[in-house]
Amino acid sequence: MPEKTNKAGLNGSKIVVLLILGFVNAIMYCFPYVRYVFYDQQIAAMKITNEQSGILMSAYSLAMLSAMIPGGILADKLPVKKAMLASIFGSFVLILIYIFTMDFKIACVIWFLCGLTTNFVFWCSITKGVGMVGTDETQGTCYGIYYAASGLISALVNAICLWASKFGADETHAFVIAMWVMAVGTILAFLMLLLFFKEKEVASKNPDDVFQIKHIGVVLKNPTTWMFSIMVLCSYGIYTSLSYFSPYLTDVLGVPLVNSSIISIVRSNLMNLLCPLGGYIIDKIFKSANKWYITAFAIMAAIYAFVMIMPNTVSSGFATFVSLLPAAIAMMLYGVIWSGLKECKFNSAFIGTVIGIGSVLGYAPDFFYFPIFGKWMDLYGNDAYRMIFGFLMGSAIVGIIMAVLIRIRIKKAN
Structure with a gap:
């Protein structure tokens, strides 16, 4: 039972x-x-x-x-x-x-x-x-x-x-x-x-199921490690760049600063409630983390493409709604990004090594996204937002490519 x-x-x-x-x-x-x-x-x-x-x-x-x-x-x-x-x-x-x-x-x-x-x-x-x-x-x-x-x-x-x-x-x-x-x-x-917390102990007679130094080379040589890491980078880069919607709403669309700050709180904190929904979609609807990654990245790319062509004359209510959409999808994507590790068929003996490599590359946006975006804003003013959203749309497209390549490898492995 x-x-x-x-x-x-x-x-x-x-x-x-x-x-x-x-x-x-x-x-x-x-x-x-x-x-x-x-x-x-x-x-x-x-x-x-x-x-x-x-x-x-x-x-x-x-x-x-x-x-x-x-x-x-x-x-x-x-x-x-x-x-x-x-x-x-x-x-x-x-x-x-x-x-x-x-x-x-x-x-x-x-x-x-x-x-x-x-x-x-x-x-x-x-x-x-x-x-x-x-x-x-x-x-x-x-x-x-x-x-x-x-x-x-x-x-x-x-x-x-x-x-x-x-x-x-x-x-x-x-x-x-x-x-x-x-x-x-x-x-x-x-x-x-x-x-x-009770730790699961997986007993195995296979020596390859216990971590050995040689596994570091196995992880580094595995293309899926790098594809997954780049996919984490794309999802985290999109997620961490959501804050640029606040100045965009104020500077370009004329939304009052106080309203923009309130929206930012909703975007940064309350959207966390959608993470379990992302998990539900993976487990119950798609029954695959990778299928959801492809879908979510595609939705993100479409949203940013729309934002780039959206006229500055739209109502503040509609602009606010559009600004919250990428936050909702990004949270349902980034919040469950590590759930795809088992689907990628990584051996549990070296999954920590994969997480370490994925984290170094995956969280790199903290080091280069913000300086790049900040420089664009200093040089081009409000025109920089289209460049920023175009860059993020490109990140989503790269995420789709990585997820598709991983899916192909999973199918071959099966």
């Missing part, structure tokens, strides 16, 4: 585990990205400059970039649960050190080390962990629930930190209170994971 439940779908206990993993992921990234919510408070508490604030993120990015691939390799050799618990505890210790020092030089070291605790083995391990919760038939739903929970819980945690900081006598005290809330949340994540 229990086996039937597993095959039919996700039961209540598995959904709770996915929500816990969403909470774990959310709390782990609240601290390194604290400047997104507490920018001025952090500067005041540490008595640093805006440049120094940026240096902290540079230290974090440096560690993150250098840690992904070796972390993925190590994540294949270590038990998933132990790797996550060690990472969470490491982040907790770093937050405590930060609270009691608030020194810029020490903070630079903390942010670098935090880049390791949140990305070295943690990112690959939790991504593998989500896949372990469900069966092959429920991968889309698992990643959809997890990503939706992560986004919404992240907003909730930051809201609680903001509320708690109001009890501070001044900006410094308020910021320290917020950090204590994050520390408590981190240790709570540790305990919840310890108690409720």
Whole structure:
């Protein structure tokens, strides 16, 4: 009877585990990205400059970039649960050190080390962990629930930190209170994971099903690794560039700034609720992650093509609706992008290595999309938006090509 439940779908206990993993992921990234919510408070508490604030993120990015691939390799050799618990505890210790020092030089070291605790083995391990919760038939739903929970819980945690900081006598005290809330949340994540997450152990007599150094070469030589990584890059690039619709609505279409900001909140936070819908489409409608990727990228390309030819005279209501469409599809695409790993027939022994390589290439848009788009906006003003949307349409087309090529390889493998 229990086996039937597993095959039919996700039961209540598995959904709770996915929500816990969403909470774990959310709390782990609240601290390194604290400047997104507490920018001025952090500067005041540490008595640093805006440049120094940026240096902290540079230290974090440096560690993150250098840690992904070796972390993925190590994540294949270590038990998933132990790797996550060690990472969470490491982040907790770093937050405590930060609270009691608030020194810029020490903070630079903390942010670098935090880049390791949140990305070295943690990112690959939790991504593998989500896949372990469900069966092959429920991968889309698992990643959809997890990503939706992560986004919404992240907003909730930051809201609680903001509320708690109001009890501070001044900006410094308020910021320290917020950090204590994050520390408590981190240790709570540790305990919840310890108690409720059970790692699947796949016993196999085949030595190839246990990670070996030779598997690194197998992963690097596999064309699907690079196709999948480029597909992640395209989906993340489109997702992370949604913020350009806010200035577009204001600068080009004349939507009031306040309305544009409200729409941005809906686009950035509430759209996370659509992630499970993307998972449902994969598991129940297409019964294939890859088919959904092809469809979603095609819809994105069509939307951006329409936005590029849309006249500036359209009503603000229609413009707002059109600006939310790519956010909805992008969330249902990017939020479940890792669910296609099993369909690609990657051996579970080296799936962490694949995630590491896919993450380094996949999250590269953070390093080059924004500088390129910013330069276009400085040089061409409002005309830059057509260039930006054209670039994103091109990203969607590349995503379609990669998904089609992966589909061809899957069919050949079958």
